[in-house]
Amino acid sequence: MAYYGAIEAGGTKFCCAIGNEHGEIVEEWIIPTEHPEKTLQTLIPFFRKHAIEALGVGSFGPICVQKDDPFYGYIMNTPKAEWKHYPFIPELEKQLGVPVSFTTDVNAAALGELTKGAAKGLNSCMYITVGTGIGAGAVVKNELLHGHSHPEMGHILIRQHESDQFAGVCPAHGSCLEGLAAGPAIEKRWGKPAKELAQEESVWALEADYLAQALMQYTLILSPERIIMGGGVMKQKQLFPLIREKLAAYVNDYVDMPPLDTYIVSPGLEDKAGMTGALLLAIEAKRNV
Amino acid sequence: MAYYGAIEAGGTKFCCAIGNEHGEIVEEWIIPTEHPEKTLQTLIPFFRKHAIEALGVGSFGPICVQKDDPFYGYIMNTPKAEWKHYPFIPELEKQLGVPVSFTTDVNAAALGELTKGAAKGLNSCMYITVGTGIGAGAVVKNELLHGHSHPEMGHILIRQHESDQFAGVCPAHGSCLEGLAAGPAIEKRWGKPAKELAQEESVWALEADYLAQALMQYTLILSPERIIMGGGVMKQKQLFPLIREKLAAYVNDYVDMPPLDTYIVSPGLEDKAGMTGALLLAIEAKRNV
Numbered sequence: 001m002a003y004y005g006a007i008e009a010g011g012t013k014f015c016c017a018i019g020n021e022h023g024e025i026v027e028e029w030i031i032p033t034e035h036p037e038k039t040l041q042t043l044i045p046f047f048r049k050h051a052i053e054a055l056g057v058g059s060f061g062p063i064c065v066q067k068d069d070p071f072y073g074y075i076m077n078t079p080k081a082e083w084k085h086y087p088f089i090p091e092l093e094k095q096l097g098v099p100v101s102f103t104t105d106v107n108a109a110a111l112g113e114l115t116k117g118a119a120k121g122l123n124s125c126m127y128i129t130v131g132t133g134i135g136a137g138a139v140v141k142n143e144l145l146h147g148h149s150h151p152e153m154g155h156i157l158i159r160q161h162e163s164d165q166f167a168g169v170c171p172a173h174g175s176c177l178e179g180l181a182a183g184p185a186i187e188k189r190w191g192k193p194a195k196e197l198a199q200e201e202s203v204w205a206l207e208a209d210y211l212a213q214a215l216m217q218y219t220l221i222l223s224p225e226r227i228i229m230g231g232g233v234m235k236q237k238q239l240f241p242l243i244r245e246k247l248a249a250y251v252n253d254y255v256d257m258p259p260l261d262t263y264i265v266s267p268g269l270e271d272k273a274g275m276t277g278a279l280l281l282a283i284e285a286k287r288n289v
Numbered sequence: 290m291a292y293y294g295a296i297e298a299g300g301t302k303f304c305c306a307i308g309n310e311h312g313e314i315v316e317e318w319i320i321p322t323e324h325p326e327k328t329l330q331t332l333i334p335f336f337r338k339h340a341i342e343a344l345g346v347g348s349f350g351p352i353c354v355q356k357d358d359p360f361y362g363y364i365m366n367t368p369k370a371e372w373k374h375y376p377f378i379p380e381l382e383k384q385l386g387v388p389v390s391f392t393t394d395v396n397a398a399a400l401g402e403l404t405k406g407a408a409k410g411l412n413s414c415m416y417i418t419v420g421t422g423i424g425a426g427a428v429v430k431n432e433l434l435h436g437h438s439h440p441e442m443g444h445i446l447i448r449q450h451e452s453d454q455f456a457g458v459c460p461a462h463g464s465c466l467e468g469l470a471a472g473p474a475i476e477k478r479w480g481k482p483a484k485e486l487a488q489e490e491s492v493w494a495l496e497a498d499y500l501a502q503a504l505m506q507y508t509l510i511l512s513p514e515r516i517i518m519g520g521g522v523m524k525q526k527q528l529f530p531l532i533r534e535k536l537a538a539y540v541n542d543y544v545d546m547p548p549l550d551t552y553i554v555s556p557g558l559e560d561k562a563g564m565t566g567a568l569l570l571a572i573e574a575k576r577n578v
């Protein structure tokens with residue numbers, strides 16, 4: 001049996017796993033995100049012990065994904081000062097001596113869901129997480145969506161309601177989607193965390209409207225076959241029918257969308273989408289050597 | 290010498306061409322868009338005469354691009370009643386007996402620019418036309434952007450300025466991007482066609498702002514390596530520096546973009562981008578048989 005490694009690298013924790021060539025996770029563990037050298041020191045021995053064939057990483061960002069860039073595989077301009085410009089992937093490659101493939105955490109989740117989750121059998125999908133931030137990744141014609149860089153779809157502009165005078169919490173854009181609709185925005189606007197507001201209809205009507213506006217942009221620009229919505233805020237399941245209804249109103253039959261209850265869905269892999277995607281990247285990295 | 294056919298199918302005219310295997314156009318002609326059967330009757334003999342190996346089509350839409358859909362290759366829900374649900378590509382294939390590849394006019398233009406124009410040597414680009422409508426297409430990792438359907442990027446939502454009370458002209462969305470910023474919107478808002486407003490600074494400041502908002506969304510969602518802007522309205526070259534400046538302000542250094550004077554550019558193939566892309570599709574269709 002050949003083993004592969006996977007890392008879902010986040011700002012507060014690193015979720016790590018060993019999996020087999022079928023993309024099945026066989027062992028998992030979590031370590032806190034510390035100084036990069038210390039973090040690597042903790043995780044490298046574990047991957048070495050299992051003699052992994054390759055490693056896949058879904059990472060927090062921004063990250064440099066351009067293969068011809070001298071900063072390829074580096075964490076770029078992050079507020080986490082210790083990680084800024086850290087040669088994350090080159091270090092992993094050097095220390096492990098195996099191929100390492102990487103993308104954003106949300107792109108990895110989209111790949112996981114397309115291959116083994118809620119978008120299985122399709123050629124394209126989007127994965128959007130609505131939690132402490134808003135991020136989204138996509139697979140287009142079975143390829144991860146990268147271009148000059150990777151998408152940062154959580155920061156698109158939406159139209160703020162006249163009734164909503166909240167200034168937004170995004171340090172870069174104020175009232176962009178993340179600034180108006182991520183968990184911290186909900187908590188600051190309404191004075192309580194999202195999970196304590198479950199019964200407040202006006203909270204979710206506004207939230208669904210902002211997310212539906214974002215989904216309209218994603219639909220018109222990417223035309224995905226399925227949109228998978230995860231993250232802490234999306235645990236409020238009452239959002240799904242509201243988002244579908246508002247999306248239909250915004251699009252107004254201008255473009256053909258799949259039936260909305262199959263178009264806008266919850267993750268099929270629960271919180272394992274990103275890890276599964278990272279594992280699939282590892283398997284592909286070995287195949288391409 | 291092997292010959293290939295190309296059609297850029299628009300609502301008022303069909304631009305047709307014969308080209309060689311290097312993607313060079315060797316002969317062109319234009320016919321008016323009439324009843325579909327009449328239009329095909331006019332163009333088929335010309336392609337037959339040149340014994341083309343394959344045909345590529347960049348078409349007005351909406352069109353069905355899903356290969357497993359029974360309506361594959363049909364013109365879909367267009368306001369041009371005679372063309373609605375016309376089996377455009379199946380008819381061309383049947384009458385010509387050669388492989389026919391097709392996509393939207395703007396996707397074809399993006400492919401043309403990537404292969405032989407302003408984005409030559411890159412792996413991804415967007416082509417946006419701002420004229421009687423606003424449309425955009427993209428190539429991602431050297432593949433045309435298709436998903437559930439094709440993009441309709443001209444209809445995204447943008448934020449209208451408080452000083453701009455214009456209701457917008459889009460029948461489906463009112464004040465979407467196309468509704469606020471295409472040629473007919475400019476003419477209706479200001480009372481004159483765009484080309485007669487060249488000296489009016491406030492016209493272009495507003496136009497650049499709306500287009501920069503759209504480019505921010507495209508950048509954050511698709512992360513293209515280059516954005517090519519064509520169409521009648523973009524003949525107002527003073528728009529380019531204004532758009533670049535406003536895009537930089539909106540993005541606010543949140544994501545890395547290429548240097549803006551190489552990121553936002555005019556077409557390299559002038560008005561031949563779509564035709565060149567269609568010809569390249571024909572060559573590829575033959576290769577894939």
